[in-house]
Amino acid sequence: MRFVVAVALTALFSVSLTGYLSYRAAGEHVPRAFGRMWTARFGAAAEERQTPMGAEIASEELLGTLRRATIQAAAIAMAVAAVAGGWLAIRTSKPIDRLSEVTRRHGAGERDLRADVHGPHEVAELARVFNTAADQIRDEEEQRKRFTTDVAHELRTPLTILKSELEAIQDGLMQADAENVGQLLQQVDLLTRLVQDLRTLTLAEAGELSLEREPIDLGSLVTSALGAFTSRASAAGAQLESDVRAGVIVSGDGERLLQVINALMDNALRHVPEGGSIAVGVDRRAEGIGNGAQLERACLSVCDDGPGVPEEHMPKLFHRFYRADPARSRASGGSGLGLAIVAAIVALHGGSVEATARPGGGTCFRVRLPTEGAR
Numbered sequence: 052m053r054f055v056v057a058v059a060l061t062a063l064f065s066v067s068l069t070g071y072l073s074y075r076a077a078g079e080h081v082p083r084a085f086g087r088m089w090t091a092r093f094g095a096a097a098e099e100r101q102t103p104m105g106a107e108i109a110s111e112e113l114l115g116t117l118r119r120a121t122i123q124a125a126a127i128a129m130a131v132a133a134v135a136g137g138w139l140a141i142r143t144s145k146p147i148d149r150l151s152e153v154t155r156r157h158g159a160g161e162r163d164l165r166a167d168v169h170g171p172h173e174v175a176e177l178a179r180v181f182n183t184a185a186d187q188i189r190d191e192e193e194q195r196k197r198f199t200t201d202v203a204h205e206l207r208t209p210l211t212i213l214k215s216e217l218e219a220i221q222d223g224l225m226q227a228d229a230e231n232v233g234q235l236l237q238q239v240d241l242l243t244r245l246v247q248d249l250r251t252l253t254l255a256e257a258g259e260l261s262l263e264r265e266p267i268d269l270g271s272l273v274t275s276a277l278g279a280f281t282s283r284a285s286a287a288g289a290q291l292e293s294d295v296r297a298g299v300i301v302s303g304d305g306e307r308l309l310q311v312i313n314a315l316m317d318n319a320l321r322h323v324p325e326g327g328s329i330a331v332g333v334d335r336r337a338e339g340i341g342n343g344a345q346l347e348r349a350c351l352s353v354c355d356d357g358p359g360v361p362e363e364h365m366p367k368l369f370h371r372f373y374r375a376d377p378a379r380s381r382a383s384g385g386s387g388l389g390l391a392i393v394a395a396i397v398a399l400h401g402g403s404v405e406a407t408a409r410p411g412g413g414t415c416f417r418v419r420l421p422t423e424g425a426r
Contacts, residue, residue, distance in 0.1 A: 201372035209238040248388040255395030262304040288325035300423040314389040322357035354415035369394040
């Protein structure tokens with residue numbers, strides 16, 4: 052943009068200079084030429100010898116003067132344009148050369164290199180865009196490395212248990228009775244669940260998890276899902292409290308939303324203490340979307356009165372393989388993918404999920420989904 056403005060100003064300067072020189076030359080010579088023509092035609096006491104030929108000569112002089120003035124103005128304009136263009140080219144090319152060098156070195160593997168945000172506005176903006184893209188690439192690579200490390204770590208434990216116990220059975224140190232085989236099957240189930248969760252999460256984050264949308268009464272879906280957790284809650288010594296509003300219609304995939312409900316309930320049951328309670332609610336809430344407008348949302352909440360999660364851990368609860376309590380065993384802590392799957396499925400439905408500390412202790416998860424007709 053600045054280059055265009057500079058060229059336009061150079062052109063304006065050239066036109067102004069040409070006009071000025073031409074005007075000055077005309078102001079000096081035109082009156083003299085017309086004076087000679089007047090004298091040649093009508094005569095004068097002081098210039099009786101002047102002939103029409105004098106007017107012709109004066110006209111030629113005028114044209115020559117105008118021609119020289121135009122050439123002079125053009126030469127000056129070309130010099131100014133060359134100086135201005137050269138200055139702009141040098142000022143612009145140096146930051147671009149530096150940015151090109153950083154780009155080549157970044158592509159060669161120097162991922163920590165960043166461009167200097169200097170130079171003209173356009174070049175500086177390009178450098179900022181490059182730095183942002185480089186930061187995103189670095190974050191994605193780090194996330195991919197962590198994911199690979201976490202998967203290997205999660206798979207290593209059950210595989211190690213399976214290998215050691217099978218070797219013990221093979222060496223005659225352990226009997227292949229129903230109890231021992233049942234323990235081995237538990238590890239196989241853990242591996243199966245982990246692989247299934249990994250596949251679901253990968254498809255959801257890639258946007259390839261298919262959704263069969265239909266109008267669904269979220270309250271009825273939650274009520275039916277709670278029936279499967281009644282016995283588990285009783286076994287854990289916990290009480291289920293339900294405040295579910297019927298008729299809250301959302302557009303979504305019933306199977307996937309049921310997966311969200313089960314994951315949240317399973318997470319709450321793993322953390323609620325004996326004698327504690329889990330409160331489940333479904334209702335409608337209006338949320339402001341700017342300019343005084345409001346959008347109605349369906350809200351699903353699952354709250355427990357467990358030990359809670361420190362505030363600094365809240366944003367990380369939906370990360371893959373993240374556990375707020377590193378000492379929690381995998382047998383009681385799950386695969387570490389449940390809440391990440393919840394966040395991915397809710398996002399596919401155009402909703403949001405958040406975790407907050409519950410007053411008096413515990414954690415509350417809230418899922419907000421667009422109601423039917425408000426998508």
